[in-house]
Amino acid sequence: EAQVTQNPRYLITVTGKKLTVTCSQNMNHEYMSWYRQDPGLGLRQIYYSMNVEVTDKGDVPEGYKVSRKEKRNFPLILESPSPNQTSLYFCASSFLGLASSTDTQYFGPGTRLTVL
Amino acid sequence: DQQVKQNSPSLSVQEGRISILNCDYTNSMFDYFLWYKKYPAEGPTFLISISSIKDKNEDGRFTVFLNKSAKHLSLHIVPSQPGDSAVYFCAAKGLFQGAQKLVFGQGTRLTINP
Numbered sequence: 001e002a003q004v005t006q007n008p009r010y011l012i013t014v015t016g017k018k019l020t021v022t023c024s025q026n027m028n029h030e031y032m033s034w035y036r037q038d039p040g041l042g043l044r045q046i047y048y049s050m051n052v053e054v055t056d057k058g059d060v061p062e063g064y065k066v067s068r069k070e071k072r073n074f075p076l077i078l079e080s081p082s083p084n085q086t087s088l089y090f091c092a093s094s095f096l097g098l099a100s101s102t103d104t105q106y107f108g109p110g111t112r113l114t115v116l
Numbered sequence: 117d118q119q120v121k122q123n124s125p126s127l128s129v130q131e132g133r134i135s136i137l138n139c140d141y142t143n144s145m146f147d148y149f150l151w152y153k154k155y156p157a158e159g160p161t162f163l164i165s166i167s168s169i170k171d172k173n174e175d176g177r178f179t180v181f182l183n184k185s186a187k188h189l190s191l192h193i194v195p196s197q198p199g200d201s202a203v204y205f206c207a208a209k210g211l212f213q214g215a216q217k218l219v220f221g222q223g224t225r226l227t228i229n230p
Binding site: 004035040041042043044045056059090092097104105106107108109110 | 120223
């Protein structure tokens with residue numbers, strides 16, 4: 001089954017404790033991306049990757065890191081989480097990314113993160 | 117600055133009636149528009165899209181209308197079914213400073229009442 005998986009689905013942590021949210025896709029997609037969803041703000045892009053070893057900042061990259069060592073995986077790293085990073089996070093992937101008008105993104109199920 | 121706005125946080129419609137979800141955008145550089153549907157505890161899924169060169173696109177019960185002069189798009193669902201109850205996000209694509217951007221609205225929660 002074609003899918004994007006994220007782990008963990010739920011996480012409660014404390015300020016400053018490093019964490020990683022994993023994302024994996026089995027569709028051989030070139031493009032992967034991370035979003036956060038906050039009430040009243042919709043989905044905002046954090047980072048994206050056009051291909052292996054190619055990553056770039058989205059609209060809200062502060063406090064986050066990513067890596068793309070393999071095509072299928074795109075982990076999101078919070079080196080020192082803070083309460084304002086409490087949010088719902090989505091990973092997404094697509095064949096060609098945003099450059100193609102008709103290419104659509106497939107989203108993972110989401111990770112709800114709470115930073116105390 | 118919210119470039120894509122969905123001004124109705126929620127909408128309640130009777131089963132069988134038409135649901136109309138609205139979306140406004142501010143930047144004329146957007147050239148492609150999409151609607152995503154999201155159920156609780158799941159990620160958004162693509163529903164329907166429209167290019168800026170068109171004013172209507174239809175797919176079964178779903179129709180998206182684009183009014184470029186008003187910078188407004190709407191999603192019509194006819195007839196509405198209980199399974200349509202979800203959060204709907206509109207999104208707009210465009211080229212800004214050499215990079216493609218996809219900007220989402222805040223979402224509208226649609227509830228279909230039996």
